[in-house]
Amino acid sequence: MFEGLSQKLEGALQSVTGQGRIDEVNVAETMREIRRALLNADVNYQVAKEFTANVKEAATGEDVLTSVTPGEQLTKIMHDELTRVLGGEHEGIEMAETPPTVILVAGLQGSGKTTFCAKLARHFRKEGHAPLLAASDVYRPAAVDQLKTLADQVNAPVYSIEDDGEIVEDAVRVANEAVTEAQNTARDIVIIDTAGRMHIDEAMMQEVEDIKTTVAPNETLFVVDSMTGQDAVNTAKEFNERIDYDGVVLSKLDGDTRGGAALSIRTVVNKPIKFASTGEKLDALTPFYPDRMAQRILGMGDVVSFVERAQEQYDEQEAERLQEKIRSEEFDLQDFYDQLQRIQKMGSIKELMGMIPGVGNKISDLDIDEEAFTHIEAIIQSMTPEERAHPDILNGTRRRRIARGSGNEVRDVNQLVSQFEEMKDMMKTMQKMTSKGQDVDISSLMDKITGGGGGQSRSPR
Structure with a gap:
């Protein structure tokens, strides 16, 4: 959603990155790039002109606040103006006092x-x-x-x-x-x-x-x-x-x-x-x-919408149960299958990843095969309950049977099991980092998810 515009706006903001003050020179240069990006996105000329004029007026001469870079400060100003242009406050359906x-x-x-x-x-x-x-x-x-x-x-x-x-x-x-x-x-x-x-x-x-x-x-x-x-x-x-x-x-x-x-x-x-x-x-x-859309256009993600979608699929009791299984290293392929079902109900994977701050623009060229889930589900469904709970018992004979039953190759089964083990390791790492109050390195996690394959999504097929 709006990947091209987001990338151009991010590029335009680079002109004030690293500078100690937002002044007329760097703002003017940035506004030219932003106006060009908006017009290329087919934004109405008067809207683009008014937008850049308002941002310029709000930004010119502002000193950089402590711990805030000029780029961050200008991004905040642009976010506020984008929110205004998109409508300001959310407006829902006006319901009748007497139905219907x-x-x-x-x-x-x-x-x-x-x-x-x-x-x-x-x-x-x-x-x-x-x-x-x-x-x-x-x-x-x-x-x-x-x-x-x-x-x-x-x-x-x-x-x-x-x-x-x-x-x-x-x-x-x-x-x-x-x-x-x-x-x-x-x-x-x-x-x-x-x-x-x-x-x-x-x-x-x-x-x-x-x-x-x-x-x-x-x-x-x-x-x-x-x-x-x-x-x-x-x-x-x-x-x-x-x-x-x-x-x-x-x-x-x-x-x-x-x-x-x-x-x-x-x-x-x-x-x-x-x-x-x-x-x-x-x-x-x-x-x-409007405020959430402005965040996504500026590559800031949309955590609130992400959490709302997740809450539709997870209640507090289920979340605690899953957390405990991860903590005790009892997370198995049946749990993995259940989570795939829930994730698919939340929306497309690329859209969901775009809601994560700092990830949106990094995945614009990433080819994520949504159909990969179908092959993964078929492989897991071809396993017995014991095999799902204990993947370590999957010897050659079992893997050939699972491959035949799911319409896949043995290498696809091998790859899924390998990916599952990598994912378990990643989840343990995230658990430890979160418990210590450390930030999770999204870039390295993305590499693990995609296999570092230059933008190609890893999947069993």
Whole structure:
């Protein structure tokens, strides 16, 4: 996410590194590089100009504080300004005083709008709500079926209207009746998926306006494809002029995103970014926190989000049990398998590593094979409970059997066992360093994880 922009901003800050004072000369040079980096990332020109002007004004003449380098001080100033540009404070969904809360979702075709509706339903279900999806995209072939398929995966019902097996093309009626259905079935949230087009047209705009007038939604969200840069910002502006939406959803942030849309849209339309979609899976949706995004853009990581994701998978009792097994050196392959399952539920490995301070920019060129887990799991599943608990009993005969059962080669089994032993040693080292209050050397740990293979991820296959 934003690796190119992050690297360029980090490079620009090098001009003040090692200097004793932030002055007009080094700030001017740095701001030129930062402005160039922002414009290359397709950030709106006026936004880039205002950003660098504000940073320059805040930085010029500031003495370096004790134990703080000019680079660190300027980074802090940039972080504060980035947070402001991205919206300042996190803004969530405004819930209705009397259920159901009605959320109208609009956007162009191909922006990820329908998928976002299912993701949002999953998000609310995790928070204890009972969402209902309304299939008001009644024109696109198979749009209703797509929504139903996605909704089945998150255990949320879909309201649609059919006549003799044919979809009734009345989007306003679907939305209105869905709200009544939610009231009658004790559903406290209604998410309305509306029709999109390949471009903005009068018919689409009028229909969204009609739905909004009829159901009076508590929230209207506009889904924008982050990969389209300034085109996304222009579209967001036109939509806002017509339907005056309440918030923006950035989709496809895991793709080839330069950052222009995220850094421009709040300033241009003056509406908060409320959610960010960071992958195709239905769990790849996160509430948008401007300060956390600013940290990630500047390569500072996002520890809070990392911890929140971990807390979803680990309770305190489980964490203590795992800690004790590591401490007593009883951590085995079954535990390893269980942790792989939990880690995969947290998101992609590259994204998670990018949340660790000081790691994000170091892994931008790292080729991490997410499918490697599949082969690892297959090998462990082919082992008996005794073999998982005691890998030292894995002789040649057992390893050949495991290789055949998992569809791998014996060398793949050997490599997994070797990696597991290395990981146990690494965990013991981390345990000792943490108990002594020492910092963990992330670079050396990364070398162990990747095998020091010049950016290639080690995996059994």
